[in-house]
Amino acid sequence: MVKYECKLNEEAERKILLKKKRVRLAAAAAAWLVFGGVCSMIRLPHPVCAYENAVHFWNGHRYCVFDENVSWTEARIRCSLIGGHLVTISDADEQQYVEELIADTSHTAYWIGLYRQTNDWNWIDGSVLSYTNWDFDSYSDTQKPDNAGGMEQFGCLYAKTAKFTDATSCNLGKWDDNPDNGKYEERGYCYVCEWDTESDEQLFGTDNGILVWENHTYQLMETGLTWKQAKAACEEVGGHLATVGSIEEQKALNQLMDEYGDRISYWIGGTDAETEGEWKWITDEPFSYINWIDGEPDNSTDMESGGENYLAMYRGKHGSNAANGWADDCDTATMMTAFGYICEWDNDSDAVLWNGHVYKVFHQGFTWDQARACCELMGGHLVTVTSAMEQETIQTLFQSPIHKNNYWMGAKVRNAQIFWVTGEAATYSNWAAGQPDNAFGIGEDSLMLYLAHNPRFWNELYQWNDLREDGSCNQEPFFGTNNFGFICEWDDSTTAPVYILAYSNLIGDVNCDGVVDIADAVLLARYMTEDPELVLSERGIKNADANHDSFIANDDIVTILKMIAKIIN
DSSP, rough: OEEEEOOOOHHHHHHTTTTTOOGGGGTTTEEEEEEETTTTTSSSEOOOOOOOGGGETTTTTEEEEEEEEEEEEHHHHHHHHHHOOEOOOSSSSHHHHHHTTTOOOOOOEEEEEEEETTTEEEEEOOOOOOOOOOOEEETTTTTOOOOGGOOOEEEEEEESSSSSSOEEEOOTEEEEEOOOOSSSSTTTTTEEEEESSSSHHHHTTTTTTTEEEEEEEEEOOOOOOOHHHHHHHHHHHTTEOOOOOOOHHHEEEEEEEEOOOOOOEEEEEOOSSTTTTOOOETTTTOOOOOOOOOOOOOOOTTTTTOOOOOEEEEEBBBBTBBBEEEEEEOOGGGGTTTTEEEEEEEEOSSSSEETTTTEEEEEEOOOHHHHHHHHTTOOOEEEOOOOHHHHHHHHHHHSSSSSSSSSEEEEEEEEEEEEEEOOOOOOOOOOOHHHHHOOOSSSOOOOEEEEEOOOSSOTTTOOEEEEEEEEEEOOOOOOOOOGHHHHHHEESSSGSSEEEEHSOOOOTTOOOOSSHHHHHHHHHHHTTTTTEEEOHHHHHHHOOTTTTTSSOOHHHHHHHHHHHHHHOO
């Protein structure tokens, strides 16, 4: 019996699982930002380094200046997620060059890649600290670094001479030690990222391996971080440190490390920090599969860390082990130069690829304007629906019983006419009874989709309504910003973030090979003849329902053929 379980022969599997080898991180989930504090749970692509005039070349290195106030820790993570590191300054010539980069800024200070461990200052890339340019504060008669308040562990460079208070000042180009958030609480500084190459390869992280396996996506991160910093970095981009639940998953990660790994070890998401010896995954899934190296875990302690409470996966031979295995390690700064980390995304059931477009639902409570900004900064737009089949596709996004009452769509409504944000013609609509009505004449001009029944006015699920852009309607509790989510759409699947692309429900992909082609139509035709030698996987059956009617029938074959021929709009 031939059973299609989305598993291929060894060579085909290698090509599919590692086909993302040259993905540019400019369009990946690993280079995301917060948009003005609004999208605090949605990470967006960094816009600056996409422009040629924002990237600077000097002495075999690349530099990029980011004029956004963040903490030192967040600046470090952001640089690492786009393949670089906070700038390190090796001599007076590089110091002068960095000063020139920020000469025209209106900001006071920029983070550099200097941090204090105990009493020693270190560069985050492991290079030797042979040159320094510490400030002397003439107002307070203080030589830097001074560790004021016992909290100043991170280095910054001043972009201008300024007076902080009546008692403190700073001098152009000089270095100072600061708390993680800078001189002013919760404010932070801007930052400069550096890449140790002039090639685009490292700038956009194309050497970082991406693996799609089963219903998960993994990315190998080569930047050295502590376990807690790595955990925060993965969560910053919507994922988590990788967890390993089976020998098959371990083998997939082994392949990822063997193909792309440069470090001896990588952090994964296990810890026994809560109770010694009781190992847990950070996702709370069962810790049922183990792959300890001989003699591990051994909880070898040191004075700084208090114990080895965090899980690392070693690449290749380590000790008496001949293959990749696990060990417990300390969460200390000394591990920064040795350990990379692996991020994992549990692929979304609330995302779908259909007819070359990608759709994903977000459940954050935003206004229409905020939702539109978030979608656009992720490279997409608020969803536009121009056919009945596209409407049915949108409805498949809501498989979970947990959702908001209403979801924003990508149109403004004026004089009962729909104006899509993409400029497309309004060839289809699905209005609820009596809509659009611009109720109370108070500017109901933003398009929304019902995911619940309005208790005051009957509506069918998934029907449309016009509403004010803040989501309010006469103070009705059914509405309001917090009762809204939104749907993003990408018109070209290659521009969608990688963690959204790598989900399982690719409509029409019956054989689960990542594309919709004639082989899927042929396979479904065989399935419809009840071929006793053929069994489709659960994912394959779900993908085969191209008409979204919960039945597998001959018209699904027709729909797949139309998708291949690009007849469907």
